[in-house]
Every structure is written in C-alpha cells, then in structure tokens.
Amino acid sequence: MxxxxxxxxxxxxxxxxxxxxxxxxxxxxxxxxxxxxxxxxxxxxxxxxxxxxxxxxxxxxxxxxxxxxxxxxxxxxxxxxxxxxxxxxxxxxxxxxxxxxxxxxxxxxxxxxxxxxxxxxxxxxxxxxxxTPNDLTDGLEKGLRPLKKIRVPVHEIAMMMSIALRFIPILLEETDKIMKAQMARGADFESGNFIQRARNMIPILVPLFISAFRRANDLAMAMEARCYHGGEGRTKMKPxxxxxxxxxxxxxxxxxxxxxxxxxxxxxxx
Amino acid sequence: MSIKIENLNYIYGKGTAYEIKALSDINLTIEDGEFIGLIGHTGSGKSTLIQHLNGLVKADSGAIYVNGENIYQDGYSMKKLRGKVGLVFQYPEHQLFEVDVFSDVCFGPKNQGLSTEEAAKKARLALQSVGLSEKYYKQSPFELSGGQKRRAAIAGVLAMEPDVLILDEPMAGLDPKGRDEILDKIARLHRERHLTIILVSHSMEDVAKYADRLIVMNRGSVQFQGTPREVFSHYKELEKIGLSAPQITYLMHELKKKGFSVDVDAATVSEAKESILKCLRTGKRPEGV
Structure with missing residues (x-):
C-alpha cells in the first residue's frame, strides 16, 4: 500500500x-x-x-x-x-x-x-x-555556507531539512499502520463522495497528528539531552x-x- | 470459525531494491474455539501473517479459507471478513481518535452499518468485558492511563463482535499489573464467549499459561507447532532462532540433570510445582542430597 x-x-x-x-x-x-x-x-x-x-x-x-x-x-x-x-x-x-x-x-x-x-x-x-537524503542536506549545508555571511541560518535550514526527510518514511509507515488499524475496525476509505471521503480521513488524521507531535517532542528532548545547541562550533563525524x-x-x-x-x-x- | 491457510507466500516491496520474502509457504489450520499462541522473533513474519487473516494484506500466492470459503475469490466481502476476524494491532491505543471513549468504541459497529442504539449497546457490552468502568465512558481517550487506553482500544475491536480475535502483542509496554489484567480478560473472553484467540507474543511465559497450541515462526515460515509442552521440548532449537523456552523449562532440565526425576515438559509454573512436589514426596532423591 x-x-x-x-x-x-x-x-x-x-x-x-x-x-x-x-x-x-x-x-x-x-x-x-x-x-x-x-x-x-x-x-x-x-x-x-x-x-x-x-x-x-x-x-x-x-x-x-x-x-x-x-x-x-x-x-x-x-x-x-x-x-x-x-x-x-x-x-x-x-x-x-x-x-x-x-x-x-x-x-x-x-x-x-x-x-x-x-x-x-x-x-x-x-x-x-x-x-542519501542526509548526504544531500550535508552537501547543501556545506555548499551554502558562504550565505552565512549575510545571516542566512544555513545550518538550521539543513537540520530542519534532514529531520523532515527522516520523518517522511516514519510518518508514511505510521499512516499505513493507522489506516490498517481503522480498516480492521471496518473503516472505508475508498467509497463515498468527496465530502464523505474527507470526513472518513478524520480517524487517520487525528492519531497521525498526535503521533507526529509526540515524536517531535521526543526528538527535541533527545537532542537537548545530547546538548544540541545549533550549529555553532559543531563538527561533523564525516566532514x-x-x-x-x-x-x-x-x-x-x-x-x-x-x-x-x-x-x-x-x-x-x- | 475455522481458518485454513494453504501455501501462503508474501513478498514485501516487490519490484524495488528492498525486496524481502516475508512469508514463505505457510500451511496452517486454526480450529474453532482454539487459543493459539503465535511466537516469533522480531521480523519473523508473525505480524504480516495475521494481517493476511483479515484481508489487510493480500498474499502473492496461496489461499486462505475462512469457514471453508476462499477469501481471495471474487465477490468475497472483506468488510464482512473484518467483522468476523477482529484484529487488535500493536499499541492499539495509538488509533484512538474520538472525543470520548464511548464514541470511539462505537466506531467499529457503526461502520458495520448498525444504528446508533445498536452500536451503543454493543459498545457498552465490549467495554464491560474489558473491565472499563462507566465513569470513563465520557472521558477523552487521551486522559486515560496506558492500561486503560489499551483496554478501550481492544473494546473498539470487540464491539464488532468478531468470532476470531487476533491480538498483536497486547501486553507490550504495560506494567505487570496491566499485563495480567489484559491477559485475564482475554482468557475470559475465550472461556465464556468461546472466541477463537490468536495471541501474538514473544514472551513464552505469557503464552504458555493460556494457549492450547503454539505456533513458532522463524524467517517467514512455521518452525514448530504443537502444545506448549511439545514446543518447549525443542528449547535448544528455540534458542538458536533467538527465542527461549520459559525459565521454568530450564529449571526443570537442571533438576533432572542433578538426578531428580521431574517432568521436564512442564510448561507452566504450577505444572512444575506439582511435578517437583511429587518427586519430593516419593522420596526418590539423588545421592548426597
């Protein structure tokens, strides 16, 4: 699916x-x-x-x-x-x-x-x-570094991009799981007119948003726990x-x- | 309701670089009213297998007969099948979405086309059978504790009144008290309503206590099946595939090695207790003890 x-x-x-x-x-x-x-x-x-x-x-x-x-x-x-x-x-x-x-x-x-x-x-x-998406954002970050001089937050943009990319497969999998779970409860996502179909999405969207926020929260905490404080003075494992x-x-x-x-x-x- | 699986094959990500053979040549029969424990390591294909049983995943080849009818034949209603084979996913509380517990439990029966009153009746019954008291009915599902949430979610599937109830690791992430409560409720449903139960788990202790028959999966195929006693007698092979027999099996084998004539196939703690007491009463002890 x-x-x-x-x-x-x-x-x-x-x-x-x-x-x-x-x-x-x-x-x-x-x-x-x-x-x-x-x-x-x-x-x-x-x-x-x-x-x-x-x-x-x-x-x-x-x-x-x-x-x-x-x-x-x-x-x-x-x-x-x-x-x-x-x-x-x-x-x-x-x-x-x-x-x-x-x-x-x-x-x-x-x-x-x-x-x-x-x-x-x-x-x-x-x-x-x-x-890999991570390599790509790494490349972008380094390639765009000169823009830092005009105060473009290059590191932050790259970090947001890589987090977003990393979350895509996770959220897709989550959507798949929730969809299946609701289908197991008899939910139907294929029939009905446009408005009905939109309404049928609620049982997917509510759990999905909740899980996305929970994951974002967890990730933020995990990053802080490892002393993440932005790009200042940060080195790379694989420069x-x-x-x-x-x-x-x-x-x-x-x-x-x-x-x-x-x-x-x-x-x-x- | 009986389920028969014949030569089932399924491949994940067919046609991509990440092709994985998830199920290969599964042949199983599940009789009406059985309590099955489905065991396997992470990635052994147990979750994939159970999703086939209510038509959420379609096999690449093979057939599944529910009550003698092939679910892959043209015109077979998947919606009806999902009403008959209830599937509770891992962490089912993550699918709660309604404003209060009661309407969330009503979601299933309403999808079956029941009127509001009928759905409410079934929801009430389901919530009672998972032991959630009435004061929680009008609360938001997000305000409940972990165990309560889990029970509310299981009630959501039970309210559809399935004949077969499949639970994917229903105890995962719960404290011991929560685990026992859930397991007891499931055992009671099996006893009193004669539901066919398929319990997916990797805890041998839990399944050994309740299941009539165990099915052990490894790398997409069925490795062992039989009564818990039969399966645990393969405890050496179980270890090789990353599983283990219940601790009591190891204890009994140790005792036997020391010369006590105990029953090494005892699958539960109470069976082992009987056997040890019997051995001690008859007074046959090894030399030097």
Whole structure:
C-alpha cells in the first residue's frame, strides 16, 4: 500500500557515482540541466545522450528506476508534445483541419522538448537515486555556507531539512499502520463522495497528528539531552572533503560543458 | 470459525531494491474455539501473517479459507471478513481518535452499518468485558492511563463482535499489573464467549499459561507447532532462532540433570510445582542430597 511509494528514492549500490561528494553531484546536476537548454542542434543531443548514458552505466542503478520518475510527469510531457506539435507556425507537413496542423518546426520542437524533459527528469533522479537524503542536506549545508555571511541560518535550514526527510518514511509507515488499524475496525476509505471521503480521513488524521507531535517532542528532548545547541562550533563525524575522484568529476563536467558549447557553435556555423 | 491457510507466500516491496520474502509457504489450520499462541522473533513474519487473516494484506500466492470459503475469490466481502476476524494491532491505543471513549468504541459497529442504539449497546457490552468502568465512558481517550487506553482500544475491536480475535502483542509496554489484567480478560473472553484467540507474543511465559497450541515462526515460515509442552521440548532449537523456552523449562532440565526425576515438559509454573512436589514426596532423591 502506502509503503510502496518511494520518496527520497535512494537506490543502494556500490558505484563511483554513489561515492562522489554530494556537492559534486549537486553542481553536476545543475550543469547538466543548464546544458540541456544551451544547444539547439541535433549534435548537442548526441553529446548529452552519451554523457547521460555513461553516468547511468557508472551509477549501477537499473534503468527501470530512472524511468519510474517519468511516470509522474507523463501528463506534463504529453501536454508539451501535443501543444508544440500542433500549435507551432511554419511549413505544413500534415494538415488536420483549420489552424490545426503538424508543421516541420512543430515536429522538431516537440521531439526536442520531449527529449529535454525526459533528460531533465532522468538527470535529477540520478542524483536522488545515488545520494542519501542526509548526504544531500550535508552537501547543501556545506555548499551554502558562504550565505552565512549575510545571516542566512544555513545550518538550521539543513537540520530542519534532514529531520523532515527522516520523518517522511516514519510518518508514511505510521499512516499505513493507522489506516490498517481503522480498516480492521471496518473503516472505508475508498467509497463515498468527496465530502464523505474527507470526513472518513478524520480517524487517520487525528492519531497521525498526535503521533507526529509526540515524536517531535521526543526528538527535541533527545537532542537537548545530547546538548544540541545549533550549529555553532559543531563538527561533523564525516566532514565533506573533496577527493581525487571529485576533482576528476568536476573536470569531466567542464569538458562536457565545453563539448556542448563547442558542438553547438560548430553546428551553427555549418 | 475455522481458518485454513494453504501455501501462503508474501513478498514485501516487490519490484524495488528492498525486496524481502516475508512469508514463505505457510500451511496452517486454526480450529474453532482454539487459543493459539503465535511466537516469533522480531521480523519473523508473525505480524504480516495475521494481517493476511483479515484481508489487510493480500498474499502473492496461496489461499486462505475462512469457514471453508476462499477469501481471495471474487465477490468475497472483506468488510464482512473484518467483522468476523477482529484484529487488535500493536499499541492499539495509538488509533484512538474520538472525543470520548464511548464514541470511539462505537466506531467499529457503526461502520458495520448498525444504528446508533445498536452500536451503543454493543459498545457498552465490549467495554464491560474489558473491565472499563462507566465513569470513563465520557472521558477523552487521551486522559486515560496506558492500561486503560489499551483496554478501550481492544473494546473498539470487540464491539464488532468478531468470532476470531487476533491480538498483536497486547501486553507490550504495560506494567505487570496491566499485563495480567489484559491477559485475564482475554482468557475470559475465550472461556465464556468461546472466541477463537490468536495471541501474538514473544514472551513464552505469557503464552504458555493460556494457549492450547503454539505456533513458532522463524524467517517467514512455521518452525514448530504443537502444545506448549511439545514446543518447549525443542528449547535448544528455540534458542538458536533467538527465542527461549520459559525459565521454568530450564529449571526443570537442571533438576533432572542433578538426578531428580521431574517432568521436564512442564510448561507452566504450577505444572512444575506439582511435578517437583511429587518427586519430593516419593522420596526418590539423588545421592548426597
């Protein structure tokens, strides 16, 4: 049931991509996303495909898991393809009726847009699949540290994020348990109109809120009992330090970015 | 009401990276009016198994027959099944949600489609059988003590008048007095209302005292089943799977080793007492004692 939903969908495996510093992966994902919108030419897509293919291969995550993320944006993908396909002005390829027609530019735009969106999703899922949520927040905290100078509470934000992430699976499990318990008492969550269904949620929501508050309270006490007092002077058990492989990864990003820009410029000249 | 389980298999998280075989090839028969103790280490699959019995979890393969009817056949009403097989979860007090104890207990019968009066009647009966006195009926369930909360939650399932009552560690986290009270109430329901009881626990002492038959689970399959005496005779194997026989079993084995001719299969303290007294009365003592 609810347990099947994967959030923070980390896929454990022993790969180079998994071992990379989370900051590298954050920056890398950003670079890849930006690169997708840099080029207009066909050859740029080849470069992006090769790069993505290599990363997927290196990550040792089955492709099935990457494609899972696409399901969620399928409707959006469909919309963008349909609108681009039928509503772009240009040379008519296939008239349907009235203003509705498939143009050469439309076809081109639709295909490119679809590829971009798919790569966007796959690119970000590689990051979440190969990085635990805790690593990710650690990376964010360290990466955003310069913002501390302008009084952004970076540590507190990162701590809140990691606590929130940590609570997601717990609360999901709790919801699952309470739902089952109420179903065992004959509760019905599937039938009835909207208002009835909303009312049927009360037996889940009340116990869930109570347990969430109880857990939050316990956690706060456990943290205070261990002398937690914010980020001031706090050290890390596993501090993030760039290793050789991280530097190589940064180098790869630069090469990739240069390739994309280069390919794009060459194809524009031709 | 009898329950028959045939070749039941269940896998958690099918198709993800975290696939776990939770139940493998379970075959069990539970007769009408039995008191079953279901024992197993954490993660042995006992909680998963009992959730199958009222249709909350659907098996990947296999069948469950309740009163001869396969619950997985088309058109079988899960709602009716849940009225017949009452399941009390671990820490059931965490599902209390109503403004007062009485309306919370009414939740089940009302879901069965009963009128307010009928539901109230059943709720009153259920609250009486768990021994919660009338002064608590109109109190918020969150103001009760731990043991009282637990009893109110059990009443919430009892009010649906099931034929089979399954309790998942109903004593967990209670003080000794609370434990005894709950166990006594369950035993009384078994005696007086002839409910079939399945008691999930990992305390051998508790189940040994009440259960007619024990089922021991390990890693998703049934390891031993039989009367407490039969099961505890495997006390060495039980230790290997992270369980233990009641302390009295160990004592009896020690005595036997020292030369006393006591009954090593005594499952409860009172049985052991009889056996030891008998041994002492007959005067057969080992050399040097």
């Amino acid at each position: 609810i347990r099947d939903i994967t959030i923070g969908q980390y896929y454990p495996a022993d790969s180079v991509i998994h071992k990379l510093d989370p900051r590298v992966k954050l920056v890398g994902t950003m670079v890849f996303l930006v690169s997708l919108f840099l080029f207009q030419s066909f050859s740029g897509y080849i470069a992006a495909t090769v790069f993505l293919g290599c990363v997927i291969k290196l990550s040792k995550v089955p492709l099935k898991f990457m494609l899972k993320g696409l399901k969620a944006v399928f409707i959006l993908l469909l919309f963008s393809v349909v609108f681009n396909l039928f509503l772009t002005d240009g040379e008519t390829l296939l008239p349907i009726f009235g203003k509705l027609r498939i143009t050469k530019e439309g076809l081109r735009l639709a295909v490119f847009m679809a590829i971009r969106l798919v790569y966007l999703i796959i690119g970000t899922s590689i990051m979440t699949l190969t990085t 993030l330090i760039y290793k050789t492989r991280d530097k190589i990864a940064y180098g790869t990003f630069v090469i990739y970015l240069l390739t994309v820009i280069g390919v794009n410029m060459v194809s524009r000249v031709l």
